[in-house]
Amino acid sequence: SQKIEQNSEALNIQEGKTATLTCNYTNYSPAYLQWYRQDPGRGPVFLLLIRENEKEKRKERLKVTFDTTLKQSLFHITASQPADSATYLCAPTLMNTGFQKLVFGTGTRLL
Amino acid sequence: DAGVTQSPTHLIKTRGQQxxxxxxxxxxxxxxxxYQQALGQGPQFIFQYYEEEERQRGNFPDRFSGHQFPNYSSELNVNALLLGDSALYLCASSLEFPSGNTIYFGEGSWLTVV
Incomplete structure (x- = not known):
């Protein structure tokens, strides 16, 4: 069955350092992968989308890589700030005749 | 431009209710x-609606049903509630075309079954 694995334990990052979150997936080939941020009690907020033919995507202090051979995505936050504390969800996205379905990992909590 | 809006934000129901x-x-x-999100878990796909029809369904029983109206709004119905149905229920919207559009989430409805 399809499986998404993210760092299960909370990640404690010193202010100003780079945080790196890992997302590994097995048993399927997503057309693209989305990263979301979720604050306690709130809905997920879209951050970045990277397609299978893209190796890297950047947005301000965020960088995402997508390695379809390793079946892995890395999510980097540079110059971490206290406001970055949240849970980050990885969602490899399946496409089937235009239908999108997000399959989420359990998320990694960044402290 | 309003984002995805959901209601109610919180509710408490008794086992067996709808x-x-x-x-x-x-x-x-x-x-x-x-999507259904249990505490400490990622959201799980329930189903998707497009053109007022259910297009695909996740691994949820028939107690979970839905509807989409001509104005694209939607309802999620859950019958015969179980304690295990307690979760945050998230609605997400997107554009069908072109493909690969960003999916936006609402703030969710917190359901507690007692």
């Missing part, structure tokens, strides 16, 4: 999906 949750998609979006 509940209806409502969602208005982001302006211009025509596709609505519903």
């Amino acid at each position: 509940v209806t949750l409502r969602c208005s998609p982001k302006s211009g979006h025509d596709t609505v999906s519903w």
Whole structure:
């Protein structure tokens, strides 16, 4: 069955350092992968989308890589700030005749 | 531009009761999906609606049903509530075309079954 694995334990990052979150997936080939941020009690907020033919995507202090051979995505936050504390969800996205379905990992909590 | 809006934000129901949750998609979006998120877990796909039809369904029993209206808004109904149905229910909307559009989530409806 399809499986998404993210760092299960909370990640404690010193202010100003780079945080790196890992997302590994097995048993399927997503057309693209989305990263979301979720604050306690709130809905997920879209951050970045990277397609299978893209190796890297950047947005301000965020960088995402997508390695379809390793079946892995890395999510980097540079110059971490206290406001970055949240849970980050990885969602490899399946496409089937235009239908999108997000399959989420359990998320990694960044402290 | 209003994002995805959901109601109610919180509700408490008793086992065996029925509940209806409502969602208005982001302006211009025509596709609505519903997800269930248990505490400490990632959201799980329930089903998706497009053109007022259920297009695909996740691994949820028939107690979970939905509807999409001509204005693209949607409802999620859960019958015969179980304690295990307690969760955050998220509505997500997107545009059908072009493919690969960003999916936007609402703030969710917290359901507690006692």
